Amino acid sequence: MYEIILSVINTGIFELSDILVKIDTLWLKGDVDDDQRAQLIDAARKKADPIASYAPLQEHVDKLAADVDALAARVTALEGGEQEPEDEYPAYVQPTGAHDAYHNGDKVTYNGKKYTCIAPEGVACVWNPDTYPAYWQAVV
Numbered sequence: 200m201y202e203i204i205l206s207v208i209n210t211g212i213f214e215l216s217d218i219l220v221k222i223d224t225l226w227l228k229g230d231v232d233d234d235q236r237a238q239l240i241d242a243a244r245k246k247a248d249p250i251a252s253y254a255p256l257q258e259h260v261d262k263l264a265a266d267v268d269a270l271a272a273r274v275t276a277l278e279g280g281e282q283e284p285e286d287e288y289p290a291y292v293q294p295t296g297a298h299d300a301y302h303n304g305d306k307v308t309y310n311g312k313k314y315t316c317i318a319p320e321g322v323a324c325v326w327n328p329d330t331y332p333a334y335w336q337a338v339v
Contacts, residue, residue, distance in 0.1 A: 200230040215247040313338040
């Protein structure tokens with residue numbers, strides 16, 4: 200058994216804590232003597248490669264878990280699940296033409312007050328509530 204464990208140690212592809220447990224198990228069973236145990240432990244400690252340890256594996260698992268959580272949140276949002284609600288009364292933005300004008304029922308916040316557009320159906324409103332108050336109703 201000594202030669203088998205030594206050949207595994209010489210590859211450098213082992214988890215140090217696992218190989219030390221295996222060496223102690225073989226020693227307890229009487230498959231290796233005290234001198235062989237000491238030689239195997241010394242060789243294992245010298246040949247141990249941190250890349251083969253569980254610590255970097257755990258870091259990868261933690262990163263993957265965080266990535267999965269982030270993706271799950273994005274999928275939930277895309278599917279219409281939990282997401283930040285839109286502001287019912289967004290800030291007024293000066294339209295540049297009919298293509299982005301306000302229409303009957305649109306809601307805005309202008310100078311700290313909330314308004315609903317009451318322009319006639321089919322009519323585009325490109326004026327703010329101060330400029331053309333007839334098309335805006337203040338919300339109390």
